[in-house]
Amino acid sequence: MLRFDGVSFHRGPEKVISDVSFEIRAGEFAALLGENGAGKSTLCRLSNGLLKPSSGRVTVCGDDTARTRTSVIARNAGFLFQNPDRQLCQNTVLGEIVFGLEHVVSDRAERERRAGEMLAAFSLDGGRDPFGMSRGERQQVALASILARKPRMLILDEPTTGLDYRECMTIMGVVSRLNAEGTTILMVSHDMEVTADFAERALVLSGGRLIADGPVRRIMRDVKTLDEASLLPAQIPALAVSLGGVFSDAFTVDDMTALVERANATRGEAAR
Amino acid sequence: MSGFLSYMRGDSILHRLNPLTKLVMSVSLCASCFITNRHGVVAGIIAFNLLMAYSAGGLGRSLVMSASFGKLALVLFALQVFFVRDGNVILSLPLNIYVTDRGALFSSLFALRLVAAAMPLAVVLSATRMSDISNALVRYLNMPYKYTFVLTTAMRFIPIFSEEMAGIVEAQTARGVEFDTKNFFKKIRLLLPLCVPLLISSVRKIEGSAISAELRGFNLRTRESGYKTYGFAPRDAAMLVCCAVIALAAKI
Numbered sequence: 233m234l235r236f237d238g239v240s241f242h243r244g245p246e247k248v249i250s251d252v253s254f255e256i257r258a259g260e261f262a263a264l265l266g267e268n269g270a271g272k273s274t275l276c277r278l279s280n281g282l283l284k285p286s287s288g289r290v291t292v293c294g295d296d297t298a299r300t301r302t303s304v305i306a307r308n309a310g311f312l313f314q315n316p317d318r319q320l321c322q323n324t325v326l327g328e329i330v331f332g333l334e335h336v337v338s339d340r341a342e343r344e345r346r347a348g349e350m351l352a353a354f355s356l357d358g359g360r361d362p363f364g365m366s367r368g369e370r371q372q373v374a375l376a377s378i379l380a381r382k383p384r385m386l387i388l389d390e391p392t393t394g395l396d397y398r399e400c401m402t403i404m405g406v407v408s409r410l411n412a413e414g415t416t417i418l419m420v421s422h423d424m425e426v427t428a429d430f431a432e433r434a435l436v437l438s439g440g441r442l443i444a445d446g447p448v449r450r451i452m453r454d455v456k457t458l459d460e461a462s463l464l465p466a467q468i469p470a471l472a473v474s475l476g477g478v479f480s481d482a483f484t485v486d487d488m489t490a491l492v493e494r495a496n497a498t499r500g501e502a503a504r
Numbered sequence: 505m506s507g508f509l510s511y512m513r514g515d516s517i518l519h520r521l522n523p524l525t526k527l528v529m530s531v532s533l534c535a536s537c538f539i540t541n542r543h544g545v546v547a548g549i550i551a552f553n554l555l556m557a558y559s560a561g562g563l564g565r566s567l568v569m570s571a572s573f574g575k576l577a578l579v580l581f582a583l584q585v586f587f588v589r590d591g592n593v594i595l596s597l598p599l600n601i602y603v604t605d606r607g608a609l610f611s612s613l614f615a616l617r618l619v620a621a622a623m624p625l626a627v628v629l630s631a632t633r634m635s636d637i638s639n640a641l642v643r644y645l646n647m648p649y650k651y652t653f654v655l656t657t658a659m660r661f662i663p664i665f666s667e668e669m670a671g672i673v674e675a676q677t678a679r680g681v682e683f684d685t686k687n688f689f690k691k692i693r694l695l696l697p698l699c700v701p702l703l704i705s706s707v708r709k710i711e712g713s714a715i716s717a718e719l720r721g722f723n724l725r726t727r728e729s730g731y732k733t734y735g736f737a738p739r740d741a742a743m744l745v746c747c748a749v750i751a752l753a754a755k756i
Contacts (some may be wrong), residue, residue: 303681308677313678321700323700
């Protein structure tokens with residue numbers, strides 16, 4: 233679905249991305265992790281052709297980004313920016329969702345049907361002014377306008393930054409559901425808890441280099457790699473690593489609860 | 505183009521001139537472009553600007569900026585040259601379209617003026633901090649600080665808005681709007697709805713800046729609040745004489 237082959241990217245004399253290779257297969261949910269300035273957003277922009285690689289090759293849904301216009305790539309790969317205000321340009325939520333569809337769907341009835349689906353999925357009022365909504369709601373409108381196009385892949389650049397817990401869960405719930413339905417997800421995030429809860433694979437960038445690529449469960453326990461990328465693991469994996477022993481496999485709150493209960497039961501039996 | 509008004513650190517003669525001298529210089533050079541009717545003088549002003557940019561370490565940026573204005577100047581030249589009907593015909597085209605010698609001279613002077621007049625302020629701003637211009641205007645010309653603040657803030661926001669617009673175009677392209685089309689008119693039509701997010705983000709930024717300034721005692725500022733002084737040195741006098749000579753050459 234998305235493939236980087238020896239991709240480097242220079243901005244002036246500075247090498248922002250250095251010889252990065254990976255492949256994200258259809259239906260995967262991958263998180264891109266790294267400190268500020270590691271090159272995460274640049275990598276996202278390379279993924280949909282907003283930036284062209286200085287060397288190497290990027291293909292998304294079979295299109296070589298160096299040879300395909302971004303507006304064409306966007307038919308298959310949706311991109312949600314960190315700042316929703318850059319995407320919103322219509323006076324109503326409905327207008328905003330339909331605006332995104334106008335460039336792909338010529339049938340008006342079909343546009344309205346898809347827009348209606350999105351309004352229902354996000355529980356949005358189509359008549360509201362997007363600029364009068366909260367940041368989380370604006371982010372939802374931006375996401376709805378992308379999803380109405382039914383992209384095969386979704387690239388999310390820090391989608392939960394600045395959102396409260398409820399807004400964050402609403403966005404991630406929709407993203408998770410899409411992934412379950414087969415949409416490929418690449419998400420940049422600083423939030424390790426969100427990454428641990430939703431992503432299945434993690435790619436760690438540091439100084440423009442890909443320093444780790446693997447299952448989130450393994451990466452979250454790799455303290456050395458996370459430290460190199462100036463990241464802290466999510467709390468439960470960190471606690472599991474710290475406790476070790478029978479608890480070392482815990483990854484979620486449910487895992488840890490089950491292990492603690494089992495340990496208590498074993499101790500109780502031993503005491504009897 | 506977004507960074508062409510931003511300040512570049514340096515210790516050149518241009519950097520060390522009094523901010524007022526630099527402002528007078530840019531206004532004088534700009535005016536000289538419109539006083540003169542000779543191509544040579546305008547070309548000389550462009551050369552002088554490039555020399556100043558070179559001395560300030562910003563020749564590359566000035567050349568890029570000149571090239572950008574040059575493209576606009578070429579479009580204006582092409583539009584103008586067919587509308588001046590006086591003079592001897594030097595090029596005749598079908599449909600009674602022709603180019604005269606006077607038309608070519610007038611249009612080329614017009615195009616050169618555009619490039620020459622745009623350069624001085626950009627060169628000066630690349631070697632002068634906005635705050636220095638503002639402080640000098642308040643201290644030596646008794647201009648109310650509010651007005652200088654408006655002026656310098658407006659200048660400071662140009663590259664910020666330019667970046668914001670680039671970000672908006674990028675975001676719209678990523679959602680499938682065809683800004684990467686080669687059709688100029690389609691691009692213009694697509695740009696119109698983007699005025700909304702640009703306006704909204706601009707107003708938000710300005711409101712944020714205004715509140716921040718208020719909270720830091722903006723209204724308490726007086727003429728004596730600035731601690732910097734800007735002396736006049738012989739180099740300032742030399743530059744003013746130089747500008748006067750250029751203005752005289754333009755007038756003759």
